[in-house]
Amino acid sequence: MVASVMWFRRDLRLADNAAVATAADASTEVVGLFVLDERLYRPAGANRLAFLSRALRDLDRQLDGRLVVRMGDPVEVVAQVAEEAGADRVLCAADFGPYGRRRDDAVSGRLVERGGALDRVGSPYAVEPGTVLKADGSRHQVFTPFFREWTRHLDPDPIPAPKVTWVEAPSDAVPDKWDGNAVAALPDATEEAAERRLDQFLAESAVSYGTRRDYPAENGTSRLSPYLKFGLLHPNQVLVRLGDGPGAERFRTELAWREFYADVLWHDPCSARRAWQPAMRAFRADHGAEADRLFDAWAAGQTGYPLVDAGMRQLLAEGWMHNRVRMITASFLVKDLHLPWERGARHFLAHLVDGDLASNNHGWQWVAGSGTDAAPFFRIFNPVTQSRRCDPDGEYIRRFVLELRGLAAPEVHQPWRAKGGAPAGYPAPIVDHAVEREEALARFREIGASARQVRGPR
Ligand SMILES: Cc1cc2nc3c(=O)[nH]c(=O)nc-3n(C[C@H](O)[C@H](O)[C@H](O)COP(=O)(O)OP(=O)(O)OC[C@H]3O[C@@H](n4cnc5c(N)ncnc54)[C@H](O)[C@@H]3O)c2cc1C
Missing domain, CATH: 3.40.50.620 (HUPs)
Structure with missing residues (x-):
């Protein structure tokens, strides 16, 4: 034996x-x-x-x-x-x-x-972190050339489940209480459910993924993230079936972002905990009682900005949030409320069923403008414009912000402009976006951020 x-x-x-x-x-x-x-x-x-x-x-x-x-x-x-x-x-x-x-x-x-x-x-990756390198052997710091090189390493040959003789040994029990405190809406956590989800995505949404992925009211994305996080599905199982066409190409790119962030973390283990760009470590964020009050309003989905609130309430209700809305809610925390991205990242990790150190913390740094290949600091999402663009009819907002169920577009995006004012129980905006945008830009100028951001060793 x-x-x-x-x-x-x-x-x-x-x-x-x-x-x-x-x-x-x-x-x-x-x-x-x-x-x-x-x-x-x-x-x-x-x-x-x-x-x-x-x-x-x-x-x-x-x-x-x-x-x-x-x-x-x-x-x-x-x-x-x-x-x-x-x-x-x-x-x-x-x-x-x-x-x-x-x-x-x-x-x-x-x-x-x-x-x-x-x-x-x-x-857990299609290409192991640390493998994708430039011709001179150095690592990539920018996504697009990483992606080009990453595709050359792909070799998603399926490995069938083997016949194994599993043997018994003494075992502890998984604590019962682990199963008791979650939201009701968690997806089924089985290998079969992961495959079913993939089948459904490939049959129904993959073709239109490139054009529908930014609309949170729709079923436009795969919702495979929890399965990939816990390895109920391997990215190779997705890649081997993905096929061609613009939707498939765009989806491959998104899977590669997961791999890029794992690669960044492998090269720079500290990047999960502090700004990757050294210049951004001096960025002035707010702390104290008023900061706590704003944070609590953000976390509870009570900012008075409907799309931000819908996203934060989706997170509390489902343990998941649509990607576009993750970007908008994160931007709101960092650039409208001037709170540290680390605080928002911790809140996301406490609730997300797909919570992953590399994807989450680098996703936050992308939004904050402090990461590798990050959004430029002067890109500040306007929560109302984004709301009109991504959720034009307000369907997503009404799904999660029940106080706004009686409002149609355009008022649902700016309830304070509705006839008779915002519906009872829904807060007025906790900050003025136009004012806070200028404040964020001023703080970036304080640390000498310019349109040409410094890339550099961490
Ligand atoms: C602030 C912020 C925090 C995030 N935190 C996490 C996290 O903790 N865990 C996590 O898996 N993703 C995270 N993401 C990335 C992305 O939002 C989720 O992967 C996506 O919303 C999951 O839904 P989906 O499976 O339907 O995605 P799809 O659009 O169907 O994408 C397919 C897969 O590609 C990967 N992917 C897609 N977009 C990204 C991205 N921007 N970065 C990394 N991987 C991506 C995921 O594995 C995803 O399941 C975060 C993004 C932001 C902006």
């Missing part, structure tokens, strides 16, 4: 899983392990914990009820499970985040001490 351990982390599926396929090839018996690591679940937020616990339940079902769940420090737990199973080899998909890399090096060290090995096979 040759045994190995398959250590699942952000790859909770059997199809197209290179590490599972390698474990099945190399061993007659495999222990499927998931470690409940406090370092990861403590900051996860109720929606991600619930999605994770449901995904683990589904994986356990697929492993004939033999998924081994252990609570504790992975450095201790993985070595212990390997020893119990008599396995030299532990397989997993590589992790490229700052904590994941440190953890895996420590786990590998412990296994090697005991005569074993940690084999990192595959990753």
Whole structure:
């Protein structure tokens, strides 16, 4: 008998899983392990914990009820499970985040001490972070050339789910309370549901993705993000079926943004926590009681700007927000309320079911103008113009801001202009966008930001 351990982390599926396929090839018996690591679940937020616990339940079902769940420090737990199973080899998909890399090096060290090995096979990405380089071997800091080079590395060959003999071992339970505190609207957390979602997107929305993706009232985007986040679906499974045409091309580009941000984080692990552009670290943001009051209004969807409020309420209701609205609500926090992007990023991560350090924090830095290839600082979304453009009839707004259900366009975009004033219960705008726009530009000028922003080492 040759045994190995398959250590699942952000790859909770059997199809197209290179590490599972390698474990099945190399061993007659495999222990499927998931470690409940406090370092990861403590900051996860109720929606991600619930999605994770449901995904683990589904994986356990697929492993004939033999998924081994252990609570504790992975450095201790993985070595212990390997020893119990008599396995030299532990397989997993590589992790490229700052904590994941440190953890895996420590786990590998412990296994090697005991005569074993940690084999990192595959990753949650189509192209592993750190792989896409310029001709001179340096990394890319700008998305478009990264994307061109990234497409040359794609090789999405499907890997069928192998036949594996999963073996039993003592297991802890996933805490029941993880499943209890989430929003009701979470998507089904199964590998099958991920495939169904992909089928539906390819059949119904992929062709028009390029033109419909910016309208939050529509079903124009894939909503695959939670599945990609937890690896119930691998990007290769999407890429191999995507086909050609403008919609498919645009979708490939968006998948590449996920990979670009993972690549940025791999090269600059600090970029998740502080402004990537050194000049932007001196940007003056507000703190204190008034800042707290504005933050609370933003977080509760009570800013008086309907599209911003609809987005923030969608986040609270569904644990998800449409991409365009993420950009507009983030811009409002940073450029209209002058609050630190890190504070908004933390709030998003606490609620998003797809919350991902690389995509979220670099998405925030893009909006704040402090990241790689970021929006220029002088691009300040006007929440009313954006509302008219992305939600012309106000359908998305009325779905989440119930006080405005009686208003049609154009008043729904500016309820303070409605006949008789805004409906009862809906707040007046907490700030004047025109005034705050000038204030934001003045603060950017304070740190010498110019139309040619500094790109530079972090
Ligand atoms: C401030 C801000 C915070 C964000 N936080 C996250 C986050 O925590 N997790 C996350 O997965 N995405 C994040 N995004 C990116 C994007 O908003 C979501 O990926 C997208 O809304 C998910 O919905 P979808 O699956 O329908 O996307 P689709 O439009 O169908 O895109 C398909 C996939 O491409 C990837 N993708 C699309 N746009 C982006 C992007 N701009 N950056 C990185 N990947 C992208 C995602 O994996 C997505 O599932 C953030 C964007 C902003 C502006």
